[in-house]
Amino acid sequence: MHFERASNHTWRKIKSTLASTIAFVSAILVIAPLGLVFFHLLVNGAGSVNWDFFTKLPAPVGAVGGGMVNAIVGSLELLALAGAIGIPVGVLGGVYLAEYGSARINLVLRFLADVLNGVPSITWGVVVYGLVVLRFKGFSAYAGGLALSLIMIPLILRTTEEVVLLVPNGYREAALALGVSRWKMIVHIVMKTASKGIITGILLALARVGGETAPLLFTAFGNRFWNHSLSQPIAALPLQIFTYAISPYDDWHRQAWAGALVLVTGVFCVNIIVRILTRGRSASVV
């Protein structure tokens, strides 16, 4: 009897260790793709990231060489356009939810923002195509920037709301008690106190849309040359990677890897900056 109980206990302990091991292996499997993707990016891309890559336009079809300078600059232009719309709307909207909104309005708006965050990014491309490209008869940098900005808005709105809510009420009361009007209190005290968190949210949103391809396919469209006007099609790094990856040319594949390495490095850099900014606080920003 005693022996049975002891062996039962041992069996339960073995089972516990086994379960921990399986969970550990699962965790390894989850992060394995990260390591593999990064490894292959370095192996296949590092050799092609050179001076030409950052300074030259794509070579004509069939010719070897060339770079992606127009795509890198294009991506930055698109991000600037997207930020010009997405940042003010997202930040101020988030401030409304945290500072003014009644419980019921907030519940609805928060819900809608979360639903928007789940909308497939290609849907934004389709919508902006209908709204802008069809109407103004042409692909343009404006359309691409708008599509990206619409993805940014709900992201920034939610993170801004979260960090503004973290500002202690005492700050608000102290400012109001000094006779400061409410909007100045919000701008100078609350938003200033929460600025680190707000910037974090903005950076994460920029990193996210900087890697987006689907919403740009039929808005920004891509361009093998310099973009001379924002009402013309423009190149973007993710678009260029896509075009090169599905092309039949080896040299283009090589450049796709190089572009991917540059893009991933950029995205990871932003994430590391964010991690430094939020050090100490639990970085549970999705």
Next chain:
Amino acid sequence: MAVAASMAMEERSAQARMATPSRLGDKAFEWLTLAMALVVLVLVILIGWQLWIGSSLAIKKFGFHFLTTSTWDPVAEQFGALPFIYGTLVSSLIALLIAVPLSIATAAYLTELAPLWIRQPLVSLIEMLAAIPSVILGLWGIFVMIPWLRQYPFPVLKRFLGWTPFFTGPMYGPSMLAGGIIIAIMILPIITSVSREILRSVPNLQREAAYALGATRWEVTRIAVLSYAKNGLFGAVILGLGRALGETMAVTMVIGNTPQIAASLFQPGYTLASVLANEFTEATTDMYLQALFEIGFVLFGITILVNLLAQLLLRTITTASATRAVQ
């Protein structure tokens, strides 16, 4: 010195300015922020409206048949979305079958089983995985994953499971299975991190009670934590499904892009999002474009429903656990 003095003066004058409360400014600022917050409402309406008017002719012409027929012939202007709906559902299902056990086991490892020092680095790595752009995963899928799949796992699957209809026929590489695997990689981080939040919200009393009864660590995890949190975990899975259904670039690059309904997972397929990505700029006729808008409408409809379900599940859980925490 002078600079400091002038700065102090400036500060004082700034304070003086702030000291006069302006009701007009208050109202204006409140209305401004309200307008910005209402943009989310406008956006939801805008998407629905644009997709509706973009596809109204196609909806009128094809009616319900659009969803149930499988001919996709732009030249003859015959459009049926069934192969794309099928491809979207099957590839997402494969992705869930792979990602759900791995994600939930990882979340359990991160909150319950792992040594403390390993937890934060693992969480950071998972966040990094989430940050990899879809197109880069697709690139990796084309040139690394597919050749590897074709060489090792596919023949093994064919050998041992070839008697089922799912693993028969030629193995080209780009296939429904490859698409499902790449989607699984894309949704692993989100299911893991949401599940982790859910497990973290399980009250410690639950765990302590189970330990007090002599449960082992695994028994605590299974009885006191996982079964307690199962509704929330279900919400996390549905949220992952929502992302899987809309995943575009990586899938488009590995699924083979052939509008067909085939039982074998080695066969190429096509998803709603992929057909948009591939054919939207090629739509030469109005009806073709309308049909693609309707594809977008169907995709939006499905993902909205799935996301609403996920939000409802997660919301009831969090409010319930919040009230429990207050009590």
